[in-house]
Amino acid sequence: MWHVASAICHLPLTGHYSLATDDYGAMDAMPDVRPFRGVRYDVAQVGALADVVAPPYDVIDAALQERLYQASPYNAIRLELNRAETSDSDAENRYTRAAGFLRSWLRQGILRTDDHPSLYLYEQTFQIEGQTHTRKGFLARVRLEPFGQGRKRNLKREHEKKR
Helix, strand or coil: CCCEEEEEEEEECCCCCCCCECCCCCECCCCCEECECCEEECHHHHCCHHHCCCCCHHHCCHHHHHHHHHHCCCCCHHHHCCCCCCCCCCCCCHHHHHHHHHHHHHHHCCEEECCCCEEEEEEEEEEECCEEEEEEEEECEECCCCCCCCCCCCHHHHHHHHC
């Protein structure tokens, strides 16, 4: 059974922030982390967030998908794992329907883009096999670079080389 209680807050920031530099201002193998303008539900329109969030698509079976559909007409399941329909085609399918929901919800104000770039802090509490776990983290924009060409280091691979 998937049960998640989440709390999310955002920290509005402006500008660019370097996380670590040497004496000459060069990055010291640190990721380029920046705030971004998130898209969030307008709670005044959707009610309880618990009714509109969904777990990751790869843990959703048909029964859970149906419960999420019934929980709210604005449940994220419609964006994340839209139902397949017998009439699906290349022009009309679960992906085009998900894109339509996204456009419609943005237009109606169900989803709103934040005014200012922010870092988004979150805390999730969930149960797996009767044990409660809490996960804390943050969401940010991070620069992606081709593997082996950027400032990121594969610490796991470096550790394995030392063995």
